[in-house]
Amino acid sequence: MSRQTAPRNTSLLRSSPCLSPLGVAINRALLGAVLALPVASLVQVQPAWAQSVVAQHDFAIAAGSLESALNSFAATTGVSVSYSPETVRGLQSPGVQGQLSADEALQRLLSGSGLQVTRQASGNYSLLPAPEAGSTLQLDAITITGAGLGEITEDTGSYTTGSTSTATGLPLSIRETPQSVSVITSQRMKDQNLTQLTDVVRQTPGLTLSQSGGNGGDSSGIYSRGFRVENYQIDGLQLLDSNYGSPAQSNDMVLYDRVEVIRGATGLTNGVGTPGATLNMIRKRPTAGFRSSVTVTGGSWDYRRTEADVSGSLTESGNVRGRLVGAYQENNSYVDRLGERKEVFYGVVEADLSADTLLTFGMDSQSDDYDGHARSGLPLFNNDGTRSDHDESDSAAAKWAYSNRSAVSAFAILEHNLTERWKAKLSLNNRRSEYDELSGYAGGNNGEAGADPASIVFYANRWKAKPVQNSFDLNLAGSFDLFGLEHDAIVGYSRQKTDYNTPAYTWWRDPVTGDFPVIDNIYTWNGKVPTKPDLQAYGRIDYEEEQGAAYGSTRLRLSEDLSLILGARFIDWENTIKNEYYDGTPNDGSRRSETGVVTPFAGLVYDLNDIWSVYGSYTSIFKPQSNKTLTGAYIDPLEGFGYEVGSKAAFFDERLNVGVALYQIEQDNLAVSLGDGQLAPDGSQAYRAESGTKTRGFEVEVTGEVAIDWQLSASFSRNIVQDADGNKLNTNIAQNTVKLFTTYVLRSIGNGLTIGGGINWQSEIYSDGVGPARNQRFTQDDYAVVDVMARYPITEQLSATLNLNNLLDEEYYTSSSSSYFGEPRNASLGLRMEF
Structure with a gap:
């Protein structure tokens, strides 16, 4: 089932030809200050459709996952790209560099993917699977869509994720989940060289590492909301050993795409457990492209x-x-x-x-x-x-x-x-x-x-x-x-x-x-x-x-x-x-x-x-x-x-x-x-x-x-x-x-x-x-x-x-x-x- 994703608002973030670098910096600082205010009435984000698909853009999109490339494309052009997450899962893109139109850049990004696109009347794009042999697909030139984040965080460059199921078992966005959720993504781990689970804990909101001895011992405890964390999962399956669970802290992060942390009690997905938090380590998955x-x-x-x-x-x-x-x-x-x-x-x-x-x-x-x-x-x-x-x-x-x-x-x-x-x-x-x-x-x-x-x-x-x-x-x-x-x-x-x-x-x-x-x-x-x-x-x-x-x-x-x-x-x-x-x-x-x-x-x-x-x-x-x-x-x-x-x-x-x-x-x-x-x-x-x-x-x-x-x-x-x-x-x-x-x-x-x-x-x-x-x-x-x-x-x-x-x-x-x-x-x- 195809999922259409709302267009990303890029008009507030990109520089205008009339603004100096100082002005751009001031705009960004003001935007950051506004976003930090937890008052709904003060934040009004309007959709942006102003960028023309025929204009020349300066692209610097590295080779990598197709999903990441499409996200970068949408960010650069301000043009929305919509697609079903299953359509691009595991696909790679050669990237694109230089001054190009949106159509030209998109063609290069999709090279070798076997995918086709159509341009909508609004100027935005829709990404479709290639037609089967003998069938026909009506195309209005080229189309592509920029979508939101999915579950996998690798190659997105993001500090957050689009979906998590650790709290309820249902694939919900962070906003849709009625509990406190934090995610330490692949990009965050790379940026700070977080190679051990205890490194991740030190950077996770609401978690504290109380260390009275060597790493991973029974005197090195992880705490959340005042309670020792004893709930560890790998790909959603609980590690069951309440007699001696501290060695779980020795997990190396090279195996994992992300760590999802649900603070508070998680009796629905764990059964037995303390009300501190659950740490769910999600393994990396194979990619289709080399x-x-x-x-x-x-x-x-x-x-x-x-x-x-x-x-x-x-x-x-x-x-x-x-x-x-x-x-x-x-x-x-x-x-x-x-x-x-x-x-x-x-x-x-x-x-x-x-x-x-x-x-x-x-x-x-x-x-x-x-x-x-x-x-x-x-x-x-x-x-x-x-x-x-x-x-x-x-x-x-x-x-x-x-x-x-x-x-x-x-x-x-x-x-x-x-x-x-x-x-x-x-x-x-x-x-x-x-x-x-x-x-x-x-x-x-x-x-x-x-x-x-x-x-x-x-x-x-x-x-x-x-x-x-x-x-x-x-x-x-x-x-x-x-x-x-x-x-x-x-x-x-x-x-x-x-x-x-x-x-x-x-x-x-x-x-x-x-x-x-x-x-x-x-x-x-x-x-x-x-x-x-x-x-x-x-x-x-x-x-x-x-x-x-x-x-x-x-x-x-x-x-x-x-x-x-x-x-x-x-x-x-x-x-x-x-x-x-x-x-x-x-x-x-x-x-x-x-x-x-x-x-x-x-x-x-x-x-x-x-x-x-x-x-x-x-x-x-x-x-x-x-x-x-x-x-x-x-x-x-x-x-x-x-x-x-x-x-x-x-x-x-x-x-x-x-x-x-x-x-x-x-x-x-x-x-x-x-x-x-x-x-x-x-x-x-x-x-x-x-x-x-x-x-x-x-x-x-x-x-x-x-x-x-x-x-x-x-x-x-x-x-x-x-x-x-x-x-x-x-x-x-x-x-x-x-x-x-x-x-x-x-x-x-x-x-x-x-x-x-x-x-x-x-x-x-x-x-x-x-x-x-x-x-x-x-x-x-x-x-x-x-x-x-x-x-x-x-x-x-x-x-x-x-x-x-x-x-x-x-x-x-x-x-x-x-x-x-x-x-x-x-x-x-x-x-x-x-x-």
Whole structure:
């Protein structure tokens, strides 16, 4: 079914012959200021049809995807091009350079595509598939249409996307989704060299990385709206391992087209989950036209990274397409003794089994090995209660400590168009992970009477397992007519199961005294003592978690301007843990299950006009918890409700999205940490359950193309978590954050210089109950980190990108629970060659 897209308003963005460069700059600045005002009545965008298709235009459109080329064509000419997204999917364009008319440029852009166009009476274009042999197609010269963004962000140059389904399962635009949505696109990741999931998190509106130790460990948590994020998805399939989900943070971004982030509870698409956020990583797909690239990057602390990407058709007809992606990285760190090695591989094939059936299958492999990896930072206080004095480079890790993680996934997706409006989709995924972590770190104050103020307690333990997860999802999605209006719906069933067994190790203690080892003076410690322990397992733990769910959601158009989104997920969940002891102690374990849990969702969206809408949504919260009390008992499942109201706007054919949201979350059994050093019997952090908690906050976000060649992402988030008596909770997470990053292409400089910069600011954080007597408060004041970048295309194929991070060399702690610093000033330089 063809989708006609509204013409993009370019008349406000392009320079007039009567305006000087200063005038153009002032116009653009004024436009940006107006767009930042969240008042619908102040923003009036009129359609622009003024450009003539016979006029000469200065084209500088590089070879790449046809969709991206058409978008650039529409931006250059001001002429609209309309087409069905399926028509151009996977097609490539040779690009076009020089002074040409719109007709001439369009012909060159479509060269080899097999597509034809017609010009409408208005001067705009319509893009059509080539006619079959023997048929005729009436053409009025040439026609082409500029369309809005689709789901795929690669080659669009955009900081936003045209469609997302992570929140409801329905393919909706950001404006149509009644929840807070942020997308980190392919272009954004390239601009800022965001190669790891934690890099993406630092730049995502509303997300905070609270890092008390090495990357991806259980003391490195991602937070949203005051709660730890535990919901991770890949291509919409949930990663199910609530026992130890932190390794998901090690995902490398070279595999993914984008990361979709839904803030708030997502019980409709996840079932079990916290009300913080869901991070959905969407894999890259093959392209029909041949393309390949190699990127080599070097930077501070011996950072070396190489990426390779090749894609194209595997048959002459183009009905089978493939893609291979690989990356290798080595680096040291600003932290002493810490080093990393990373290997990534991804292969995927798409096959058109028929005109209505698409089969996609592939596999990806990632390994991430750290030497000198610390589970925690150094203590913030000396044993006498005075503040410790550590440098940014000081490490809590022993020289022999390590963390090795890997994951191999095999997946298959079968999609079949049952009719023009309904499609069935089957997704299968097998993920085999492995982690082996030998943790040795100086992390605790020495409570011995008369102990040297600089002495530190040393901890060592080991975690090792090979989790296997099998996932299955079958759904039916489409649209239907009722009462003269078109509505959307999806129904499906999904199942995930994760199981593994792991040796159970005890914390390393002195075999004579039974005490933890002690480092005499942390300020002269070199990480070599104590020597590597030979830890022996005392037993084995068998772990199994399984979740099955039937789900459905629908968007009912109550009128042309009012949509009601309803949905629910019906969940069966089970978690079984069996403990086997080698010394003859009777085996024990636990089994927890929840049957018939319903997580409903309701949302209402009302379009005020063609640009602005208002919305409200409600969803429930249900999350079995792996957090334990001091006695080792599991905390009851987290339960509650989330409410959100707001306003959204989409400008310039949805290339610029604006959102304002207010929310409240009410829940019981919230797991609240008892503080550093308060441990459950198995050595994990101990928690208490807090009921009657409330979280309130609001968020403002502007993301996308403010003007031609100007991309922007700007946000402000405020969040307050309180218990039933109004006392603050989770004070170790910033209440207020501001995140800004923007790029602009200076076409007048050489081949076109892209410059960019941004700032991340957060308010103060603090933790009580720290220090040797557990009676002190540590505060990290508010701080800001400034990043800048520049990219220059040396030739049509070769470009160079320079990134400078923490330009002002701000010194700050990444949490308020240990002495672990953020990265000081650093730089990277990358060269990208496209073939």
